[in-house]
Amino acid sequence: MQQDAVVGGEALEVWIDQDLCTGDGICAQYAPEVFELDIDGLAYVKGAGEELLQAPGASAPVPLPLLTDVVDSARECPGECIHVRRVSDSVEVYGPDAE
Numbered sequence: 001m002q003q004d005a006v007v008g009g010e011a012l013e014v015w016i017d018q019d020l021c022t023g024d025g026i027c028a029q030y031a032p033e034v035f036e037l038d039i040d041g042l043a044y045v046k047g048a049g050e051e052l053l054q055a056p057g058a059s060a061p062v063p064l065p066l067l068t069d070v071v072d073s074a075r076e077c078p079g080e081c082i083h084v085r086r087v088s089d090s091v092e093v094y095g096p097d098a099e
């Protein structure tokens with residue numbers, strides 16, 4: 001089983017605000033295991049079965065080995081629409097709404 005990312009002992013998850021996604025595909029290049037463009041040209045996070053999670057605000061766990069790639073995606077995302085948050089309290093730790 002893949003270990004999910006923890007920061008300060010906290011599990012993390014990631015979600016995308018598709019309303020702001022430009023469809024450039026940077027995230028899917030950085031972390032294709034987590035992000036993928038759908039035929040609508042927008043990026044989505046993937047669920048455990050590799051399916052794209054298309055419900056608004058749907059989140060996926062951040063696998064620990066991919067934390068750097070996911071964080072880099074959030075930093076480079078031109079739409080500023082990749083949000084990484086703690087599972088326990090939904091506080092954003094990387095992304096446009098992080099402190």
Ligand code: SF4
Nearest residue numbers: 021022025027077079
């Ligand atoms: S990097 Fe951001 S704007 Fe670009 S495809 Fe991914 S979510 Fe969309």
